[in-house]
Amino acid sequence: MKKIEKDLLDGIKEADQDREKYKEQIRKLEKQITNTETKLIEATLQRDRLTEQLRVYRNSLVKVQLTERDQEIEDFRAKYPDLCSKNEEP
Numbered sequence: 001m002k003k004i005e006k007d008l009l010d011g012i013k014e015a016d017q018d019r020e021k022y023k024e025q026i027r028k029l030e031k032q033i034t035n036t037e038t039k040l041i042e043a044t045l046q047r048d049r050l051t052e053q054l055r056v057y058r059n060s061l062v063k064v065q066l067t068e069r070d071q072e073i074e075d076f077r078a079k080y081p082d083l084c085s086k087n088e089e090p
Contacts, residue, residue, distance in 0.1 A: 077084045
């Protein structure tokens with residue numbers, strides 16, 4: 001085998017080794033990307049769950065605004081509880 005042929009074959013072998021090394025690096029990076037995307041999805045779902053919990057909590061704090069008529073009825077009941085209580089028969 002001539003020196004030039006040996007040099008070329010060695011160059012091809014080295015290039016193949018480099019290709020495999022870079023392919024492995026790409027596989028590792030793709031795995032990292034997949035893991036990072038999974039974590040992003042988990043964080044997004046957690047944010048959505050917490051946002052929904054906050055919405056439910058805030059809605060539970062909202063007091064029903066009584067109309068003027070309803071407020072007058074409530075005031076009357078508070079002022080005259082004996083008139084508004086149920087009469088129980090013996």
